Amino acid sequence: MIRFILIQNRAGKTRLAKWYMHFDDDEKQKLIEEVHACVTVRDAKHTNFVEFRNFKIVYRRYAGLYFCICVDITDNNLYYLEAIHNFVEVLNEYFHNVCELDLVFNFYKVYTVVDEMFLAGEIRETSQTKVLKQLLMLTSLE
Amino acid sequence: MPSVKGDGMRGLAVFISDIRNCKSKEAELKRINEELVDIRSKFKDDKTLDGYQKKKYVCKLLFIFLLGNDIDFGHMEAVNLLSSNKYTEKQIGYLFISVLIEQQSDLMKLIVQGIRNDLTSRNPVHVNLALQCISNMGSREMVEAFCTDLPKLLVSGETIDFVKQSAALCILKLFRNSPESFQPGEYASRIVHLLNDSHMGVVTSAASLIEALSKKWPEEYKGAVPLAISRLSRIVTATYTDLQDYTYYFVPAPWLCVKLLRLLQNYPPPDDPSNKARLLECLEGILNKAQDAPAPKSKKVQHSNAKNAVLFEAIALIIHMDSEPQLLVRACNQLGTFLSHRETNLRYLALESMCLLATSEFSHDAVKKHQDTIINSLKTERDVSVRQRAVDLLYAMCDRSNANQIVAEMLAYLETADFSIREEMVLKVAILAEKYATDYTWYVDVILKLIRIAGDYVSEEVWYRVIQIVVNHEDVQEYAAETVFKALQNPTCHEIMVKVGGYILGEFGNLIAVYKGYTAQIQYKLLSCWLDLSSIKTRRLLHPSFIKIRKRADESRESKSQMEDKMASGLSEQFSLCTMSSNETLYLC
Numbered sequence: 001m002i003r004f005i006l007i008q009n010r011a012g013k014t015r016l017a018k019w020y021m022h023f024d025d026d027e028k029q030k031l032i033e034e035v036h037a038c039v040t041v042r043d044a045k046h047t048n049f050v051e052f053r054n055f056k057i058v059y060r061r062y063a064g065l066y067f068c069i070c071v072d073i074t075d076n077n078l079y080y081l082e083a084i085h086n087f088v089e090v091l092n093e094y095f096h097n098v099c100e101l102d103l104v105f106n107f108y109k110v111y112t113v114v115d116e117m118f119l120a121g122e123i124r125e126t127s128q129t130k131v132l133k134q135l136l137m138l139t140s141l142e
Numbered sequence: 143m144p145s146v147k148g149d150g151m152r153g154l155a156v157f158i159s160d161i162r163n164c165k166s167k168e169a170e171l172k173r174i175n176e177e178l179v180d181i182r183s184k185f186k187d188d189k190t191l192d193g194y195q196k197k198k199y200v201c202k203l204l205f206i207f208l209l210g211n212d213i214d215f216g217h218m219e220a221v222n223l224l225s226s227n228k229y230t231e232k233q234i235g236y237l238f239i240s241v242l243i244e245q246q247s248d249l250m251k252l253i254v255q256g257i258r259n260d261l262t263s264r265n266p267v268h269v270n271l272a273l274q275c276i277s278n279m280g281s282r283e284m285v286e287a288f289c290t291d292l293p294k295l296l297v298s299g300e301t302i303d304f305v306k307q308s309a310a311l312c313i314l315k316l317f318r319n320s321p322e323s324f325q326p327g328e329y330a331s332r333i334v335h336l337l338n339d340s341h342m343g344v345v346t347s348a349a350s351l352i353e354a355l356s357k358k359w360p361e362e363y364k365g366a367v368p369l370a371i372s373r374l375s376r377i378v379t380a381t382y383t384d385l386q387d388y389t390y391y392f393v394p395a396p397w398l399c400v401k402l403l404r405l406l407q408n409y410p411p412p413d414d415p416s417n418k419a420r421l422l423e424c425l426e427g428i429l430n431k432a433q434d435a436p437a438p439k440s441k442k443v444q445h446s447n448a449k450n451a452v453l454f455e456a457i458a459l460i461i462h463m464d465s466e467p468q469l470l471v472r473a474c475n476q477l478g479t480f481l482s483h484r485e486t487n488l489r490y491l492a493l494e495s496m497c498l499l500a501t502s503e504f505s506h507d508a509v510k511k512h513q514d515t516i517i518n519s520l521k522t523e524r525d526v527s528v529r530q531r532a533v534d535l536l537y538a539m540c541d542r543s544n545a546n547q548i549v550a551e552m553l554a555y556l557e558t559a560d561f562s563i564r565e566e567m568v569l570k571v572a573i574l575a576e577k578y579a580t581d582y583t584w585y586v587d588v589i590l591k592l593i594r595i596a597g598d599y600v601s602e603e604v605w606y607r608v609i610q611i612v613v614n615h616e617d618v619q620e621y622a623a624e625t626v627f628k629a630l631q632n633p634t635c636h637e638i639m640v641k642v643g644g645y646i647l648g649e650f651g652n653l654i655a656v657y658k659g660y661t662a663q664i665q666y667k668l669l670s671c672w673l674d675l676s677s678i679k680t681r682r683l684l685h686p687s688f689i690k691i692r693k694r695a696d697e698s699r700e701s702k703s704q705m706e707d708k709m710a711s712g713l714s715e716q717f718s719l720c721t722m723s724s725n726e727t728l729y730l731c
Contacts, residue, residue, distance in 0.1 A: 001318075014208075022245075045524045045525055046486065046525045047490045047527060048487055049487070049527075051527065076404075076451055076455055077451075077491060078450050078454065078487070078491070079396070079451040081451075082396065082397075082444060082448050082451060085447075104158065107205065107208065108201055108204070108237055115278075119277050119308060119315075120277045120280075120315035120318075122314065122347070123346065123397050124307055124311055125307060125343045126343075126388060126390065126395070126398070127342070127387040127388050141228075141229040
């Protein structure tokens with residue numbers, strides 16, 4: 001299952017943190033710093049997977065943002081790697097060529113996108129068409 | 143400033159802009175405090191606040207919290223937002239609650255009440271919000287309050303699709319938090335039946351729930367097996383126009399396929415012949431697709447990743463079944479092609495997956511065919527985690543036929559390996575050397591080499607073991623004594639070498655004392671020299687051995703002087719023992 005999802009920029013600022021298991025606030029802070037340190041030292045010669053405590057992180061970098069999903073050691077790496085990409089494509093469509101600032105100013109909407117596609121630490125919906133249709137409908141509501 | 147979606151909440155956007163424009167941490171804190179003071183006062187005059195404003199302020203508080211500041215008010219207002227009829231207001235209320243409110247909060251009862259109201263609402267969007275909140279929090283009170291209602295909601299014919307999706311995963315969350323609150327009972331067959339739902343999103347969510355429930359109650363959920371197989375079969379044989387919404391880069395429903403393949407790993411291979419045949423057909427189909435010429439439909443890495451995600455899970459199922467030699471060998475061959483793929487991800491995953499194949503008797507030999515490629519990976523891969531998988535694989539595929547070569551390669555690698563992996567590697571090499579030694583002299587050589595290369599990482603269990611083996615195998619004792627003696631003559635020696643060497647010489651030094659240059663007295667001087675440089679712990683440990691060696695040295699000197707007397711009386715030719723003079727040089731220190 002997914003333990004947490006993080007979107008961080010290269011400087012280490014968190015643009016989204018979604019937790020699927022309990023951590024105290026200071027534990028969360030420590031995790032965020034560790035993840036940042038872990039993924040930013042890696043480059044093209046590395047895999048997109050890295051062992052992290054007794055979990056693993058599947059991640060991909062998009063421009064200045066690192067999208068990281070922390071999952072169990074026994075989980076399927078490529079499954080989550082493409083889940084990230086699927087999610088990014090939805091964000092891109094929803095925000096019309098998404099950029100980091102969109103995620104900052106619309107932070108409360110990003111959670112809505114996440115909850116459409118992921119819930120309870122599992123993948124909930126994978127059809128971009130269906131997700132975008134739902135998001136558009138919700139955007140029209142008062 | 144980029145455009146803000148929907149209703150905007152202009153005040154929020156302005157505030158965020160202000161924060162971003164702050165030139166320093168102090169300026170930022172100042173601006174935040176100004177805002178907090180303002181919001182606090184606005185909340186005091188609660189009667190004048192409309193829903194929109196409450197939403198805006200709660201959202202600002204949330205933003206401030208996410209920046210890393212503590213928020214000690216606003217919780218009540220957030221809970222109040224739940225009673226609004228407006229989606230945007232509810233959404234912010236739920237978001238604040240799920241991010242900020244602790245499980246033990248006093249407000250939990252009110253929150254549960256708010257959720258209950260939304261769960262029974264006629265508006266599916268509100269029901270969905272409530273389900274998402276439960277899924278994000280899953281507190282004790284929520285489990286108690288909703289564990290009986292949620293399954294009803296999930297299986298009811300009146301529940302619409304997107305609510306079902308959330309309900310399935312919501313139940314999963316509560317089940318994980320307190321499995322004892324659920325019974326398999328009445329809902330099992332109806333939940334299983336969700337695998338046949340016409341909405342693929344419902345199937346996707348339900349598959350995760352069923353996978354978890356079937357782990358706990360395999361008997362009650364075994365009906366899922368034929369349904370999972372038939373669904374998988376339909377997807378794998380679908381053309382990409384069949385599943386339009388769920389086709390990703392020309393791969394039909396990859397995530398659902400992986401979930402179904404995972405679910406099937408909770409069960410042994412199906413007994414029923416037609417189910418089994420259908421499953422094998424699926425697996426063959428997946429393997430066939432993997433062999434498709436590269437880039438028939440799409441050159442994009444997303445296409446191959448999605449396809450390979452399914453492939454790797456299918457291989458995991460084939461390994462789990464461990465009953466189809468043909469499939470195991472085919473899987474192995476497919477993975478073999480990935481070992482030299484240009485993508486590091488695939489090389490890594492192939493090595494990892496092959497490790498499991500190596501342990502199956504059906505595919506063990508097929509794996510061994512790739513030995514040279516794997517050894518090459520060990521030497522040339524630039525990502526240390528890939529090299530690690532190569533080590534694990536070499537370890538798993540080691541047997542009597544290739545042990546010598548594999549141990550030699552691992553020792554060579556150890557000389558330059560990352561410090562973080564050395565201890566594990568030392569252990570692995572030691573285990574292999576012991577397991578596959580046909581000749582214990584080889585084993586002794588390997589362990590001593592380990593000590594020489596990576597002494598700091600040789601644990602007690604490893605060097606205790608080599609001593610134990612030497613003690614228990616008479617035929618290797620003389621060799622061991624000779625070898626450690628030579629090792630101790632090196633100008634540098636790890637302290638563990640001193641411990642091992644000292645002990646072995648203590649026990650078996652007499653076996654070599656007859657040889658020139660290896661006499662008891664030389665052994666004694668050699669060990670004395672090393673002990674002078676060793677820690678107190680080592681000296682204490684080796685004290686008994688040292689005494690034994692010294693005693694032998696004394697005895698030999700005594701017998702030597704007796705011998706000299708006899709020589710003096712003319713009987714020297716009878717003795718061919720080496721004589722040691724006090725001027726004998728030692729290659730030491």
